[in-house]
Amino acid sequence: MTAIDIGQVRADTPGVNHVNHLLACGSALMPQQVIDALADHHRLEGQIGGYEAHAERLESLEGVYDSVARLVNASPTEIALVENATVGWAHAFYALDFEPGDRILTCEAEYAANYVAYLQRAKRDGIVIDVIPSDEAGAIDLDAMRSMIDTDVKLVSITWIPTNGGLVNPAAEVGAIAKEHGITYLVDACQAAGQTPIDVDELQCDFLSATGRKFLRGPRGTGFLYVRQSHLDAGIEPAIIDHYGADWVADDRYELRPDARRFETWENSYALRAGLGVAVDYALDIGLPAIQDRAWGLADLLRAKIDELPGSTLFDIGHTKCAIVTFTLDGHDPYALAAGLREQKINIGASDPETTRLDTAARQLPALNRAAPHYFTTEDEIDQLVAALAKL
Ligand SMILES: Cc1ncc(COP(=O)(O)O)c(C=O)c1O
Structure with a gap:
C-alpha cells in the first residue's frame, strides 16, 4: 500500500489554511478539485x-x-x-x-x-x-x-x-x-x-x-x-x-x-x-485502505491523548474503532465547548442523544462531543485540539 502524500492532499485542501477541521463525520473539507x-x-x-x-x-x-x-x-x-x-x-x-x-x-x-x-x-x-x-x-x-x-x-x-x-x-x-x-x-x-x-x-x-x-x-x-x-x-x-x-x-x-x-x-x-x-x-x-489506516490511526492517537486529560470521558465502543471519537469533559456543555473551539478555528461537533436514542438509553449517554480526523489531518492538528481542551 502506498503511503498518502500528506503534503499533496493538504495542498489540495484550501480549508486547512483556515481551520483545523476535525469533523469529517459531519461534513469534511472538500479538495480544491x-x-x-x-x-x-x-x-x-x-x-x-x-x-x-x-x-x-x-x-x-x-x-x-x-x-x-x-x-x-x-x-x-x-x-x-x-x-x-x-x-x-x-x-x-x-x-x-x-x-x-x-x-x-x-x-x-x-x-x-x-x-x-x-x-x-x-x-x-x-x-x-x-x-x-x-x-x-x-x-x-x-x-x-x-x-x-x-x-x-x-x-x-x-x-x-x-x-x-x-x-x-x-x-x-x-x-x-x-x-x-x-x-x-x-x-x-x-x-x-x-x-x-x-x-x-x-x-x-x-x-x-x-x-x-x-x-x-x-x-x-x-x-x-x-x-x-x-x-x-x-x-x-x-x-x-x-x-x-x-x-x-x-x-x-x-x-x-x-x-x-x-x-x-x-x-x-x-x-x-x-x-x-x-x-x-x-x-x-488515494485508496480506501490507506485512507482508513491513516484516519483510524489518527483517531486512536486522539483517543489516547483525550484519555489523559483530567475530567475527560471517552464513549467509543466496538471491537474495531473508526475515525469518530466521542467524549465529554467534566463541567463543559458539549455544545458550548464546540462553539468555543470554533472561535479558535477548531471544528468539532456535539452529538444530540436523540440521533441514536436506543444506544443513548442503553448506555445512558449524555450529549457528547465528537471529533473526526481524516487522512488530511496532521498530528499537529490533533495536538492543537488536545491543547485547546486542556486549557478549558
Ligand atoms: C449513520 C447515519 N445515517 C444517515 C445519516 C443521514 O445522512 P444525510 O444527512 O446525508 O441524509 C447520517 C447523518 O449524520 C448518519 O450519521
Whole structure:
C-alpha cells in the first residue's frame, strides 16, 4: 500500500489554511478539485444555459455513476444518485412491501432518520421492529441475531458505522447471516463511505445508502443508493416515480427504467453531481485502505491523548474503532465547548442523544462531543485540539 502524500492532499485542501477541521463525520473539507468541479459546472450553466451545460458535460456526468459503482464494487446500472443518504435509504426502505406482522431486525445504534421510518411503517403497515442486542463490546451481537431469525423476518436493516461512538458494526457478518436465511439486507453506509472500503458483494447487501459530504469529502446535498441488480430485474417499484424513473408508454401504462435510476427524478443539481464524482475519484486515487489506516490511526492517537486529560470521558465502543471519537469533559456543555473551539478555528461537533436514542438509553449517554480526523489531518492538528481542551 502506498503511503498518502500528506503534503499533496493538504495542498489540495484550501480549508486547512483556515481551520483545523476535525469533523469529517459531519461534513469534511472538500479538495480544491471538487470545489473547481462545482464552480466550473455552475459557471458553464451561467454561460450557456443549464440544459446546454448538462448536454456538454454529459459524458463526464455519466462517469459519476461509474465512479460511485467502483467505490462500492457494483455495476453503474445499480447506482442511483440522490440528494443525501436519507433520501437514498428511504427510497429503498419504502419500496419494500410488508405484511402486518412482518419483522425487521435492526441494531441498537440505529440512526434516528431510519428508526422513525420503521415507526411509521409499524404504524401504517403493522410491521414489528426488533432490535438486535449489542455484544459486550457494543457491536451487533451475531449470536443474538441468529437466535432472533424466523420466517417472519423480512428485512435486516442496520447502520454500519453509527453517527457517534467510534463503532464499526460487523456489516459483512450480518450480511452473511441474512443471506443464509434469504432475508433482504439494507445497509446504512452513510458514515462508512470515504473512511473504509465498501464492497457490496462482501457485505452481501441488497441495498446500501451513503452521503457525499462526510468522509467522501464531496459537496453537501449529494448521496447515492446502491440497488442489487436482482431487485431491479424483479421489478422493484419505487414508492414514488416520475417520467424519468418510468416511461409513460401508453395512456394507461408506464414502464420502469431497467436500472437503479428508477429511484431518481428528472431534475437534479448537475454541479453537485460533478463535485461528487470528483470527490469519489479523489478518494479512489488515494485508496480506501490507506485512507482508513491513516484516519483510524489518527483517531486512536486522539483517543489516547483525550484519555489523559483530567475530567475527560471517552464513549467509543466496538471491537474495531473508526475515525469518530466521542467524549465529554467534566463541567463543559458539549455544545458550548464546540462553539468555543470554533472561535479558535477548531471544528468539532456535539452529538444530540436523540440521533441514536436506543444506544443513548442503553448506555445512558449524555450529549457528547465528537471529533473526526481524516487522512488530511496532521498530528499537529490533533495536538492543537488536545491543547485547546486542556486549557478549558
Ligand atoms: C449513520 C447515519 N445515517 C444517515 C445519516 C443521514 O445522512 P444525510 O444527512 O446525508 O441524509 C447520517 C447523518 O449524520 C448518519 O450519521
